[in-house]
Amino acid sequence: MVQDACPPRNSPAGLLVPRVGRVIETRDTSLPWQVLDGTGLPIAPVSEFLRELVACGNTAASCRSYAYDLLRWFRFLAAVEVPWNRVQRTEVRDFVLWLRASHNPARDRHREGVPAPGSVNPRTGKPYLRDGYAPATINHALSVISAFYDHHVQAGHGPVVSPVPPQSRHGRRIEAHHNPLEPFRLHHRGAYRQKQGDPEPRTVPDSVIEDLFTALGCNRDRALFSMFLSSGARAAEMLGMTIGDVHSGEGRVYVQSKGLGGMKQACPASPEAFSWLALYLGELAQEGHRPEPHEPVWWTRRGPLRPLTYTALRAVLNRVNTRIGANVCLHDLRHTLCQRLVDDPGLSLVDAQQVMRHRRITTTSGYLRPRTDEVIAKVHEHYTRPKPPPRPLTGWTYDPNDLADVFGSA
Known part of the structure; x- marks a missing residue:
């Protein structure tokens, strides 16, 4: 009997991922942030990648953002009991499914009278954050994990091939020689990349x-x-x-x-x-x-x-x-x-x-496109604008030139 290459796994939506480990700030300028595992020890592959990130000119704020995304990734790997250097595309898929179905602890609000997640504020017209991980957060996490494995693939420390699919089906978008006055060419979304809308500017009335x-x-x-x-x-x-x-x-x-x-x-x-x-x-x-x-x-x-x-x-x-x-x-x-x-x-x-x-x-x-509130106001004005009275019928007459062509000039 032929066995499956990947044993079946329970639904990622119900997976319990313990919040072990943490991100700490250091006084080392070459490694301003570190990721610790559940035992309080630094995760060596992450520290090496973050040090490479700083060496490439990224700021401490970017290092911190990448550290939290990798902490979430290593928590998931610990829950599914897969070593980081044995990850396959299946784990990346299940990680995305888990993020889509999980509650985002950053959305927790302990004050009373907090509006419902996703509701729209009547004064600003801006919706409140939805419960769960936003599509942009999931895509950013995939980009961080992809950069992490690309680094270790090139260094020979990780898997032979990165388990994260490319960002688009045509490979990474090349922007070095792009004319800034022309729009970017649209590409198909890569696997597991979430659909993101094109939000309008959040202007305040x-x-x-x-x-x-x-x-x-x-x-x-x-x-x-x-x-x-x-x-x-x-x-x-x-x-x-x-x-x-x-x-x-x-x-x-x-x-x-x-x-x-x-x-x-x-x-x-x-x-x-x-x-x-x-x-x-x-x-x-x-x-x-x-x-x-x-x-x-x-x-x-x-x-x-x-x-x-x-x-x-x-x-x-x-x-x-x-x-x-x-x-x-x-x-x-x-x-x-x-x-x-x-x-x-x-x-x-x-x-x-x-x-x-x-x-x-x-x-x-x-910012050049019309805002929704402006369009609604203009359309409402169109509906409420009084219509001009119909022009009276004055009858019709023959064109003198046509009469001259038919009957001749007098």
Whole structure:
């Protein structure tokens, strides 16, 4: 009797994957993050891959993101009792099926009155996160696992062939010689890659922006959100800004841009944002704290005095959202600024790309399409617009030229 090459496995949807192991931060610049197994020991193949990742110019934030995806992957392998270097395509398939059916612990909310996952906020029109792993999360996990095995295949430490199918049926998309003014050619999705929609920009309505600023309770928060809305900086970029990066006379700030290896770029900011910033720094000076040029701009309001973190800033925004009944996130302010720049007839699309620091102009051109609320408003106006009265019938007459051709001229 011929046996199957792969013994049958129970449904991955009901698989229990213990949350063993963890990701820790280190002081080693060559390996800023490490993945530990259930016994508290570093996973050597993961550490080697993350060190290679840092050597290729990736940031510590990217290293952290890859570490958490690999921790989830090794937890799954421990549950199915398959060594990492004996993985086949079947394990990758079951991993995707498990992610599609599993609950995402990051979606847990312990507060009362939290809206249902996937529901739409009536003020912003933006849906809340769904329960479970999003298609983008699954695709990112596949990309990380694919890079992990590609590295070990080339080094000769892992399987002979990567168990993860390629990203598309035509291989990886080559972008080195692509014209940025032309759209990318569409490719068929690779195996196990999830369908992702093309979401529209998450712009915040003006009424919600006004209520948000009204609900802010101090000059620090007003300065922060004014800077976010006028500079388009990301959260990590804004919180990493130092006193020396603020150039009020030039109307600009310098931020450490994403993916440029620590290089700082200039961002414009509005006069209103600099005014709030001056009030906030004046309050700091009255409290006896004058940050040096190399020190952060943003500090906590309560002692002990320490630099403001992303977790604390998000807590401030969550309280404001609860108060005004919205679900605005920090990155929505960046979307809002880009939409305002694109809608301004005095600015070109290239100007908006420069302010937003997009690598490709195709990213900026995504803001040119009409928004759903605008289309609905125009269609509603079309239905409610009074129709013009019908033109009265004036009868008909013969064309004199036709009569002359038939009967001749008089």
